[in-house]
Amino acid sequence: DGGITQSPKYLFRKEGQNVTLSCEQNLNHDAMYWYRQDPGQGLRLIYYSQIVNDFQKGDIAEGYSVSREKKESFPLTVTSAQKNPTAFYLCASSIRREGLAGGWAKNIQYFGAGTRLSVL
């Protein structure tokens, strides 16, 4: 089945520890995204990558790092510099569609099931 797999489903971080959230997709999508969701809030963009070996910071990138060495994978590391990491993390992906007249905006982002991170 094609889809986006996030693991683990639940993760606990100790003080001063770095943790890595996994996101893998087999949809052959070019672009991948990481969002953070706090209780009662919408999604905020952490990082995104439109192509392998390239990524851009989102609105709340501080304390996070990413890599995009393979098309299928976009892991997110929550570093010890992120002082308030408790949140729900969602990974998404979409096909790259540049320059399609009239159709570029309708590039649906598909999401994984999310990882819930808590601090011990």
Place this chain on the structure above:
Amino acid sequence: AQKITQTQPGMFVQEKEAVTLDCTYDTSDQSYGLFWYKQPSSGEMIFLIYQGSYDEQNATEGRYSLNFQKARKSANLVISASQLGDSAMYFCAMREGRNSGNTPLVFGKGTRLSVIA
């Protein structure tokens, strides 16, 4: 300034009734796209419906329709014949940026819909 505003933190609807979830947006672009997603308690985001800024007709997908009023910059989601399984968070989102299909979406804060039997 918020790009996407959802003014209803929570809504209740009787089963089998229709409900409208509000969304207003702010952009200076002429070309943009608007999306609605559903988030059940499991957490996964499910795409529901899309409206392009140049689309002349309101989008429809089964029981979902979008009341798009471009001049008012609103894109309200209408769910007809509500079902208990429609109880969830609903998010409005926008993509702007000329000709860039992979610009990330900007999301509103969501509306929690509760369907009552």
